[in-house]
Amino acid sequence: MARKVTTGARIGWTIAAWVVALLIFFPILYALITSFKTEQEAIAGFSLIPSGTFENYITVEEQRDYFTPFMNSVILSVGSTILALIVALPAAWAMAFAPTKRTKDILMWMLSTKMMPSVAVLLPIFIIFRNLGLLDTRIGLTVMLMLINLPIVVWMLYTYFREIPGEILEAARMDGAGIWQEIVYVLAPMGVPGIASTLLLNVILAWNEAFWTIQLTTTNAAPLTAFIASFSSPQGLFWAKLSAASTMAIAPILILGWFSQKQLVRGLTFGAVK
Amino acid sequence: MGSITLKNVSKTFGEAKVIPSIDLEINNGEFVVFVGPSGCGKSTLLRLIAGLEDVSGGHIMIDGKDVTDAAPAERGLAMVFQSYALYPHMSVRKNIAFPLKMAKMDQAQIDKKVGDAARILNLTDYLERRPGQLSGGQRQRVAIGRAIVREPSAFLFDEPLSNLDAALRGTMRLEISDLHHQLKTTMIYVTHDQIEAMTMADKIVVLNRGNIEQVGSPLELYKTPRNLFVAGFIGSPKMNFLEGEYAKSKGAKTAGVRPEHIGLSKDSGLWSGTVTVAEHLGADTFLHLDVDGIGPITARAGGEFGASYGDKVFLTPDDSKLHRFDDKGLAIKA
Amino acid sequence: MATQNTKTLARVMMAPSVILLLIWMIVPLAMTLYYSFQNYNLLTPMNVSFAGFFNYQYFYTDPAFFQSIWNTLVLVLGVLAITVIGGIAIALLIDQPIFGQGIVRILVISPFFVMPPVAALIWKNMIMHPGYGVLADLAQFFGAQPIDWFAQYPLLSVIIIVAWQWLPFATLILLTALQSLDGEQKEAAEMDGANAVQRFIHLTLPHLSRAITVVILIQTIFLLGVYAEILVTTNGGPGYASTNLTFLIYRTARLGYDVGGGAAGGIIAVVLANIVAFFLMRAVGKNLDK
Known part of the structure; x- marks a missing residue:
């Protein structure tokens, strides 16, 4: 105005x-x-x-070995996101560019898995993890976080891919591009911003996930969420130190978050608000 | 070479029969325009020829070779899309070079061809820019450039001018016509705008609900429309359709009189009417009249014909240019 | 566009995601359902027997169950009320022509990126602590008795913390929706003689309605599962005063080692979540058709 x-x-x-x-x-x-x-x-x-x-x-680093949970957080959030991307990319591609009548139903169903309350499957997952020896392992938790965020990753990639106009892909085909050339020369470069946004938001979500990370870890694989939660009754570690640990735990993701405002809205509303 | 033949080509989407069955012959070097209202199947027909849609039945031949099941790239056609479909992440140079790169042409040859195309289309100064930095007309020319370098046997245009403003549309119309004269390659051009069809085409194909209503040169369609649909679609302003006493007296169910075939006078004439709207275009004046005993009629007068709202005017249709249609809507031969 | 080849290819490409999610959804849920009909305690893993509906009955007759349902309801509705009303107000405020809008936005959305345990501990120790918290200092400054938040108002304390975490989300989404309101519409309404309040009620609010729906539904899904905030602050107490359904199930299952009871509670949680999910899917699904 x-x-x-x-x-x-x-x-x-x-x-x-x-x-x-x-x-x-x-x-x-x-x-x-x-x-x-x-x-x-x-x-x-x-x-x-x-x-x-x-x-x-x-002190936080020396007394409590802050570095280990920090690295666990990095490995879990980045690892689970990359794993999710690998699984989700082809699916999102297929749904965006070769949609069938059932595509929408599949998408909605995927979203519905996100609605299942974690606590409802706490015991089975705990028992499965215990029996497979996955409790307190990075690999187990990485897979877990991947599964939790997979629907959001598929959905976000799908909404980004869908914005790539179909005529451009048709033009590429008229120009003689085969399916791989189409992906390498046209789709991948055009999809990069969307993929990067998806990556960013899901690293944030995985970094802050505080149910499974607390339930399924004790020490070895415990990321920052579990590390900080263990201070709920501050024995030996007082508030100044707790503040230092907290600051270190949230600073990296806070800064990432500032850059991802737009993607946040899109990703968390499943494209309903842009 | 670039002759295209459609035999019994049909297309259905699920339940909907978009194109029941079409036969069409397009000769090498012709500029053919598919025209019709939106939803008439003209774009679908173009996409069937391009290979972007599979036909549901029938055969498509290019230069006598059956390409019905061939992939788009194998048909040797180039297409200019409505949205231009430029690759936004590539420079103009790379956009134009893309089909050549896909054909694995060597770099020196690519550079030469891109340079030639850029010169023809006045794009030389813009080769390093991205599509996002270009105006609508320039993007259009890049899309054409990308089509030209492949030296296709035919060009396909899908409503290429619909995203441009009126002035630019006029210019690009001339440029495309000029290009056709230079290249002498077959062009198939889809539009809903009958002015584009009339001004550019060697041959117009009028489509309606997936059927061909008439095929002919612009003047043939103008002079001898085969039915009411073509008569109403070709020509601007639209032909007046009169029913009742007047039509009966001419031995027809419906009589068609083009606005430009009505004589106007302030003193005397066959009919008398009152001006409801007068559109002064300078060279011409279009009068919308309420004619006594007949109803609304549009007529063209010269630019000097001074008439305004409420004036009484006399009209005389030119009987020699009268179109007559029977009760099925088909033209009655003289 | 879709020829037979691409269709087959598309199916192959979707398979990994679909299969993984199918396993992830069906296997644990089936196990939960199975356990909910078993007498199964992790302390005595040898004595597993069929329980019928005993676990459900047990869960249902536990007074803590109704309290936890009530707490869940209060928690969800309380947080929703604060975040939606607060979110609209703050979004409207940020949408005004202010200096430093970018920084204000960043400050406002920051709490969303704070992991739940950190958020809860900051509030517990530095803001709400009866001895050393900022609120206690403030009370003393005014000569009032400091409030022992987690003892006196445990559920309200949790609500405040969770609302603080979700207020940014609501604000950000409502702000995005607000900024997509067509400027010409506002101008047209002004030409039509609508004042600021009328414009808000007749133009802005209807325009925001979809965003508000989305905020409510998505937050509800997450709010039903609030866990870490309770764990590190009140641990569900005193008594069951701040125990929500999620926390009760966690207590039964992990602290009480009662697999059957926890599973029965889990199934109840699934049913509740599905009721909410039903409406969410409809809202999101409608958007897909556009």
């Missing part, structure tokens, strides 16, 4: 929006600040100015 907004109104709205935004962001900000406080400062009452020590970060 080319309407002129008075500067006064604009400043008013700006202040209101910033107050709300800072209130919402405050818990994260406060954890960040606390992570640079000493333990005495952390419990000494409200203060936004830390003494600026890095000791908490060092």
Whole structure:
């Protein structure tokens, strides 16, 4: 709208929006600040100015071996997403470019598997994992997270692929491209942004998955979710250190998340809102 | 070479019979236009020829060879799509070169052909740009360039001008006609716009509900439409259809009079009517009239004919240019 | 476009996804159903016997069951109310011509990316702690008695934490929908003499209705499964005061080692989730047809 907004109104709205935004962001900000406080400062009452020590970060790593769960989180989230992509890419391709009458039903059915409450299958999965010796293993959990996110991956890729106009593929065929050439020269380059978005969102979702990661791991394969959850009664590790661990756990994904606002809306609403 | 023959070609989508059965002969070097209202099957017919759809029955031959089951690329045809279907991630050069690359032509030859095509189409300065950076007309020319370099036996155009504005449409019409004269290659052109059909075609194929209503040169269709549908579709503004007393007196169920075949006068004439709308185009004036005892009629007057809303005008149809149709809607031969 | 060859190829390409999901859906669910009719305790794995409907009866007559259903309901509806109303308000606010809109957006959506255990622990220790939390400091500043949130209002505390996590999601989706509202429509409404409130009620709200539906349905699916937030804060207590159905099943199954009971609870959870899913699929499915 080319309407002129008075500067006064604009400043008013700006202040209101910033107050709300800072209130919402405050818990994260406060954890960040606390992570640079000493333990005495952390419990000494409200203060936004830390003494600026890095000791908490060092202690968390030295005492609690932060690096292992961090690497587990990276391996599980990236591994499960790549695995899901490998399985989902051909399926999404087929549904987008060679749809049949049943394509829609299959998509809806896939989505419906996402609606099954995890807790309902907790015991069977636990027993299967125990019997197969998969409990507390990275491979077991990677497969698990892959299965959980597979419907979203298929669905997201499908909505991206469907936006590639059919006429372009027909043009490629008229131009003499075979199916592999069509994929290599036309589909893959045009699909890359969609695939990257899918990858990004699913790494985020897998990183933050906090049911199965807690249920199926103890120490070896425990990612950050399980690692942090083990501090629910803080023995030996106090708030400044907990804040340091928390900051490290959420920082990478928070930054990734900022870049994925658009994909987030699309991926989590299954294309219903763009 | 590029003669195309359709024999009993039919197409059904599930239950829907889009094309019941079509026979058509297209000669080498002809500019053929498929024209008809939307949903008449003209695009489907083009896609059947291209091989993008499988026929449900019948045969398609190109240069006497049966290509009914051949893949699109094997038919030696090139197509320009309505949306242009340019590859958005490739430069103009790579877009035009793509079919040659697929044909595994060597690079030096590709460069030469792309250069030639770019020169013909005035694209030389844009070769390194992406399609997204081009105007509608330029994209159109890239799509044509991609078709030209293959030296196909025939070009297929699927409503190529429908995404352009009116002025550009006029220019591109001339460019495509010019291209046809230079290349002398068979062209099949699908449009719903009868002006494009009239101005460009050697041969027009009028389609309606999957059937061919008439095939002929633009003037044949204009002068001797075979039935009411063709008569109403070809020509702008539309032919006036009159029923009742006047038609009966001419021995027809329906009488057709084109707006340009009605004499107008302010003093006297066969009919009298009142102007309801006067469209002044400069060279011409189209008058929409309410004619006493007959009803609404459109007539063309010269640009100088001063008439405006509410004026009384006298009309005289030119009997020698009268079209007569029987009760089945077919033209009655004189 | 689809010739016979591509159809066959398409089937082969879809097979891995379909088969994996089919196994993932059917095998555990069948096992849950089977266990729900067995007396099976992980502490005494040798004594497995057919239980009939005993597990269901047991689960059903457990007073904790109704409390957990009630808690689930309050949790889901509470969070939905906060996030939808708050989300609309914040989305409208961000949609105004403000300075630094990009940064405001980033700040507002950030909580969504915080993993549940971290979110819960930050709130538990640094915000709501009766001794050292920011809210306690604030209460003392005003001379009031600090609230012991997790002891006095356990369920409300969980609701606040979960709402904080999901508010960004609702805001982001509603904002996206809001920004897709045609500017000319707004201008037309203005020309027609509608004031800001009328424009909101007659134009903006109907335009948002689909986004709101999607937010409600998708959040409901996730909110039915809230787990980690409860685990690290109240652990379901005091008593069963903040135990939802998910947590009750977890308690029965993993802490009580009662496979049969947990399975029966699981089947009940599936039924509940399916009722919600039914409406979600219809909403999403309609969109597919467009």
